[in-house]
Amino acid sequence: MFNFNGELLEDNTSFLNEKNRGVQLGDAVFEELRVLNGDIVFLEDHYLRLMSSMRILRMEIPMNFTMEFMEEEILKGLSENDLKEAKQIKFTVFRNSQNDFSKSDNSISYFITSNTLTNPFFILNEGAYEVELFKDFYKNSSMLSNLDTNNKVLNVVGAIYAQENDYQDCLLLNERKQVIEALNGNLFVVKGNQIKTAPLTDGCINSILRKKLIDIVLKINDFEFIEDSISPFELQKADELFITNNIDGIISISKYRKKDFVNTTAKNLIGKLNAAARMSLTAGV
Structure with missing residues (x-):
């Protein structure tokens, strides 16, 4: 399962179109995080870095895009079994589709994927x-x-x-x-x-x-x-x-x-x- 704009989708579900700016123009930014037993390591630091990156790229940050929202969206895509494991999370934000670099309303979408980590802590x-x-x-x-x-x-x-x-x-x-x-x-x-x-x-x-x-x-x-x-x-x-x-x-x-x-x-x-x-x-x- 992965999270696309708050909706949980099955793996390998098609959810991006051919005009996607992340694919066509590389117009996307991401954070890679670690989740241990349902807790996100260095959550505040990752949130502030993502917000800073979005501002530098002049992306429009939705009013509800708080640290608590980011945490909820990350954990939403994890099952009870997932929460017992160490997880690598990739939180990707991209500007909404128009493959012409000069045309965009700067609004954003996001998707969140996860992988299981072999080691729960840094090695x-x-x-x-x-x-x-x-x-x-x-x-x-x-x-x-x-x-x-x-x-x-x-x-x-x-x-x-x-x-x-x-x-x-x-x-x-x-x-x-x-x-x-x-x-x-x-x-x-x-x-x-x-x-x-x-x-x-x-x-x-x-x-x-x-x-x-x-x-x-x-x-x-x-x-x-x-x-x-x-x-x-x-x-x-x-x-x-x-x-x-x-x-x-x-x-x-x-x-x-x-x-x-x-x-x-x-x-x-x-x-x-x-x-x-x-x-x-x-x-x-």
Whole structure:
């Protein structure tokens, strides 16, 4: 079952027409969330990010589109059995149909899909994970690049390149050839006691996990947090590289070119990230 504008439909039901702007123009934005035992992890953060994304894209936000409404619509599509499992939710909002980019009333529709997660909480992926720079195309350092939109062609082509060359992931560059993120999430670079990630102005995704991890690191006296541009030359000098995303949690990069990396810092942070997730459920946000 999935939720389309509040109506529950059976899987594989046709519900979009050929003029859909999300398909024709990539005119859609989404949030990926986790649901544990009927509670949504970091609900308030995801809601505020979705509202911000819709405003940036000049979508019309209905008056009833409150955080409580978002929560109700997500849970509406989950059965009693679903609520006992860990679920990945994708909440997609698109502008209503007119495949002419210059014609729209800016009103929106939404659909909500779900998948079962293997692990209820965030995990640390410690397997072999080799990466390389993807230099065929660059990501622009603009505010639009901070959003999760349906335009993921750069990630798709990059993933094909990684598969063809036996890499687990690739690192993306902006037009100034600064490293901004991985195909699979935000990148963090560890050198000594410093933890560094690219600023939003460089064009990385403004993800909830990025925000939460920064909040955690800032509270740990043993680490110095730096938000600054990352040069490709820094990567091989680093002690540790890891990626964060809302589904996997933390992925340790094991190899970049001739450099092998440890995952000491990632192991330190994964428990704290799960503690923050549990606290958000307890607080109801």
